[in-house]
Amino acid sequence: MLIFDAHLDLSLNALGGFNRDLRLPVHEIRRREAGVVGKGRAAGTTAFPEMRQGRVGICVATQLAGCMPGVSPIANWMSPEQAWSETQGQLAWYRAMEEDGHLSQVKNLAQLDHALAVWGDKSIPDDRKPIFYILSLEGADSIRTVGHLERSWEQGLRAMGPAHYGKCRYAMGHDTPGGLTPEGRELVREMSRLGMILDVTHLSDESFWEALDIFEGTIWASHSNCRALVPDVRQFSDEQIKALIARGAVIGAALDAWMMIPGWIRGKTTPQETGLKLEVICDHIDHVCQLAGNAFHSGIGTDLDGGYGTEQTPEDLDTIADLARIPAMLEKRGYSQTDIEAVMHGNYLNLLRRAWS
Numbered sequence: 276m277l278i279f280d281a282h283l284d285l286s287l288n289a290l291g292g293f294n295r296d297l298r299l300p301v302h303e304i305r306r307r308e309a310g311v312v313g314k315g316r317a318a319g320t321t322a323f324p325e326m327r328q329g330r331v332g333i334c335v336a337t338q339l340a341g342c343m344p345g346v347s348p349i350a351n352w353m354s355p356e357q358a359w360s361e362t363q364g365q366l367a368w369y370r371a372m373e374e375d376g377h378l379s380q381v382k383n384l385a386q387l388d389h390a391l392a393v394w395g396d397k398s399i400p401d402d403r404k405p406i407f408y409i410l411s412l413e414g415a416d417s418i419r420t421v422g423h424l425e426r427s428w429e430q431g432l433r434a435m436g437p438a439h440y441g442k443c444r445y446a447m448g449h450d451t452p453g454g455l456t457p458e459g460r461e462l463v464r465e466m467s468r469l470g471m472i473l474d475v476t477h478l479s480d481e482s483f484w485e486a487l488d489i490f491e492g493t494i495w496a497s498h499s500n501c502r503a504l505v506p507d508v509r510q511f512s513d514e515q516i517k518a519l520i521a522r523g524a525v526i527g528a529a530l531d532a533w534m535m536i537p538g539w540i541r542g543k544t545t546p547q548e549t550g551l552k553l554e555v556i557c558d559h560i561d562h563v564c565q566l567a568g569n570a571f572h573s574g575i576g577t578d579l580d581g582g583y584g585t586e587q588t589p590e591d592l593d594t595i596a597d598l599a600r601i602p603a604m605l606e607k608r609g610y611s612q613t614d615i616e617a618v619m620h621g622n623y624l625n626l627l628r629r630a631w632s
Contacts (some may be wrong), residue, residue: 277394278598279332279620281527281576282476282498283321284413286365287339288580291350291597297322301594314542318584319604321595323377325488327401329596332369332394333381333620335497335576336369336408336432338362340395341416343441343448355444358417362571366430369410379405383430387624410475411497414439419591421461428469434495436474437462438482446486447479449509454481456502466493466603472630475499475519476576477616489519493630495623498529498576500559505537513566520567523629525622528559532587535559546590554604560618561608568613575601576623 277626293315296606301322308317318528326334339362342352352358372378381387390407403626407521411434418435437459438446445459449612455463457568463486473482473494475506487494502510511519511526519526532546533539535555563573579588591597600613610618 276330276599276602276616276619277391278329278331278575279623280331280405280595280598281495282411282413282529282578282581283334283336283406283524284339284578284581285321285334286334286336286368287350287582288319288321289368290365291339294321295322297372298324299373300324313580315580315586318586319580319589320585320592321328321580323406324402325585325596326406327404327593329395329597329599330401331406331598332401332404333407333624334409335388335411336378337411338365338412338417339413339439340365340431341414341439341441341443343416343439346429346585350554352417355417355419359419359423362412362417366410373405376405376416379407380409380431380448381409384431384628387627387631392625395570409433409586411435411472413474414443414448414477415459416444417461418445418462418549421458421465424462424465425469428471434472434474434497435466436478436497437486438477438478446482449477449479451479452481452484453479455489455600458618460485463489470630472626475524477509480512480515483515484518487522493626494524495575495626496524496526497499498527498531498578498581500529500534501562504558504562505534506536507537509534516563516566520563523572523626525572525574525626526563527574527623528556528563528575530556530579530588530592531578531581531583532589535589541587545586546588551589553592553600555589556601556606557604560605564614564618570617571622571625573618577619579590
């Protein structure tokens with residue numbers, strides 16, 4: 276089954292200090308990182324061969340570069356100009372992978388239809404097909420001014436989350452109380468004008484509700500789970516999920532372990548001691564579906580290798596190719612084939628059709 280993954284930090288892994296050649300198989304990348312110190316090192320899950328193996332043929336791929344004071348996440352810079360330059364380097368990598376035949380950017384309906392035709396063509400072996408990607412920006416700090424956003428649109432940026440972690444330039448991250456800044460309100464209005472998709476992932480509760488009030492366009496949550504199951508501000512409350520459903524949004528279930536089960540301590544808890552399995556993600560998918568009363572607002576947004584590796588994923592997940600096991604898990608829970616296809620790819624594809632039509 277074709278899989279649409281709504282959040283992969285591909286350029287962060289190729290650049291951003293990780294220096295991974297994603298054209299190589301995952302296990303070769305791990306071998307090359309043996310002995311390298313750092314979170315996620317020699318424990319990656321995601322590369323092009325395994326994406327093709329699992330039929331993750333379409334994804335949302337990010338640019339990521341923040342400049343938040345007081346915190347030091349990956350890809351954090353001291354000024355918007357530096358952060359912008361970092362995202363341009365990431366864009367250059369995406370372009371190089373396109374030239375090499377591994378990636379192909381999707382910016383409109385015609386290109387989306389082409390992607391589906393390629394991955395539906397059984398005469399082409401999957402290992403020869405390009406991976407199609409929609410460009411997103413995780414955290415808007417690198418947008419130098421609101422007036423610069425149109426330049427990113429022209430480069431193919433089609434979705435954006437205004438915040439990441441901490442106190443950001445345009446909004447507060449999930450871990451920092453507060454609403455949109457004055458420039459953030461302008462930014463959200465400019466996103467509406469351009470037709471850019473608003474990604475509400477990582478927004479603080481106050482920023483979330485303010486953005487929903489202002490924004491007039493299409494909304495998604497690329498990689499977020501359910502607060503009712505894991506009580507943390509990184510997850511969405513049922514009230515937020517219901518508001519997203521009312522706006523026609525799709526919520527991508529994420530495979531970061533601390534977002535899947537309660538009580539996980541990053542850097543300390545292990546998948547083995549908790550017995551965390553991939554099937555737990557179906558709990559979050561099902562919770563969204565139960566709130567919606569249907570299966571049309573839940574999707575997949577793994578965030579695999581988003582600054583971590585197998586030390587922080589389900590113990591029975593080796594590579595991203597294991598996503599191909601999720602349909603059988605949903606079928607076991609009583610989901611129909613139509614509903615499973617909706618979760619695995621159809622919901623995000625339909626959302627893009629509405630956004631771009």
